[in-house]
Amino acid sequence: MYSLLRRPRPQRIAAGSGLVETPNLGQVRFARQPKGGAPVPQKLASSFKKKGGDQGAVFIKKDKKLGAFKPLSVNQFEKIELLKDETRAELQLPLFKPEVLTKELSLGKVLEFPAPENDPMRKFGLPKNLLLEYRILSKPCAAVRDVTLNAVAKLDQASQSSSAQNRVVLTGATGSGKSVALLQAVEYCMSNDWIVLYIPRAATIVNSSTPHTYDARTRTYLQPKYSFQLLQRFLSVNESKLQNLKTSREHVLERSTLPAGSPIIDLLSVGLNDQASAPSVLSTLLSELASQESHPVLLAIDEIQALYCRTTMYRNPRFEAIKPYHLSLPRLLLEYTSGKRSFKRGAVFGALSGSTHVFRLTVELGNELAKVSEKTTDPYVRQVPELVEYAKGLQNLPVPQLSLNEAASIFEIWAKDRALYSSANDELFMAKYTEAQGNARDFVWKGLLSTLSI
Structure with missing residues (x-):
């Protein structure tokens, strides 16, 4: 040695x-x-x-780092001699507001997401594909589709009922636009006085990217760092709505006791001042939000299939893989997605994602969502009873491929934002739409942006 x-x-x-x-x-x-x-x-x-x-x-x-697309501002364009006569014009789009989300006013149109100080896209983050796409476009925006209006209708219904009856998972082909539809649901709730908890990359909860410790009291593995970060982001997004909310009962936390009637902000402060108590504070926070009726609550989870994996990438002291329901945070989220815990007013929305190849759709979740494939209908595949129980009652909301009108609206936006390699015309649009076969991601990345040099 x-x-x-x-x-x-x-x-x-x-x-x-x-x-x-x-x-x-x-x-x-x-x-x-x-x-x-x-x-x-x-x-x-x-x-x-x-x-x-x-x-x-x-x-x-060798340069192993790949370049990242970032749009140039108008001032930077004016400094470049070659582009002085072709200054990039700012996109002028209508705002994504609840009052305009109707079939007559906005179906098939591209709307711009508002960008307030507590914007969930800025605080919670975005899926990787959406993050790269919005770096190219000068403004974050999305087309209003039929699935958008269907999701809005379900959210309107859920605002006056329990989340146990409103547990929806967006399904569809890879690249069909599930993450965009979920983001639209989050933005709709933010503009409609909802309390929002958005997790854009659920795979990071089970991929062993943050530390974990064993808790003998609950017999689960806690994730204090991830819970602490989630509390920070949640407070920065929903602080104005939490000002008037108070605890309904006394809570005995790790190192302190919070009496009944204390502000919810004080409960969050306990977890933010002591990272070790963040997991218990997060669980207590969601239970308090579940009992209040002042604001409806949306729990939005992208890459939700990662929570239903057979084994996580975490390891116990014997180096055995830990089950997702033996980790505190995935178990907490699974209890709300399964309806074992529920908000008095609110909904649980999830989206499947094909961008992660480690955590794929499992048999238990696929059978509940009635997704037809060989893997989910094989009678010889053993199912995990715990995952079957956590998947019960989930509703399937399919996301179809782009229609011709929706693709035309997206093509027009990219053309106006000067992101195309050639002049925009009908022949180019039909060629790229046909090549992508209506797939939203392929239409943009493999079609419109395929010949751009990095």
Whole structure:
């Protein structure tokens, strides 16, 4: 073991060999000296590639980072000589408001999402595909589709009923627009005086990206860091609606006791001041929101199939995979998605996602959503009883492919935002729409943006 860790000794160099000793962080490497020139002490690493022949070889570092699309502002366009006469115009779009979400006023049209200080897109984040797309567009926007109006109708109904009867999962082909429809539901609730808890990447809850500790009292594994971050984001989005809410009973927390009638803000402060108590504060917060009737509550979860995985990427002390319902946060969310816990006024909305290849749709969730495929209908596949119980009662809201009018609206927006590689015309639109076969993501990324150079 000592021989593997000790610093290697410098090697002797024969006179006139043309090699020069070059140190490199504990290793001794050599770069060839070109004829008739000074030695080239060049640092070598595994990320360097060789260019040219043996004589005068030069090592060039590979760029492994992919470029990220970011739109240029109007001021930056004016500074570029080539683009001075073609200044990018700002998009002028109607706002995404509850009063305009009707079939007569907005179906098939593209609306701009408002951007207040407590915007859930800014605080909670976005799925990766949407984040990249909104970096290209100058303004975040989305087309109003039939599934958008159906989701709004379900939310209007849920605002006066229990969330146990309003547990919906958006399903459809990969890239059909499920995440956009869920984001539209979140923005609608934010504009309609709802309390919103939005989780755009549920896979991060079960992929072992944050620490976990075992709690002997609840016999589950707590996730204090993720719970702490979720409390921070929740407060920054819903602070104005939480001002008048008070606790309905006394709560004994990890290191403090909160009497009945205390402001909800004080309950959040306990978790924000002590990260170790954040998991219990989050559970207590949701139970208080479930009992109040001043505001309806929306629990929105993208990549919801990750919560129904057979095993997570977390490990116990024996290095055995931990089940999702043995982790505190996934178990808490599963209790609300299954209806075991419910809000007096509100809804639970989820969306399947094909962007994560680690956590795919499981048999238990697929059978409940009546998704027809070989994997979900195979009678020889063993089902986990706990996951079957957590999936009971979920409603399926399918997201279809883009219609011709919806695709035309999206094409018009990208053309106005000067994101196309050629002039916009009917032939280009029909070609890209046919190639994508109505798939929303393929229409934009593999169609309209396919020939843009990074």
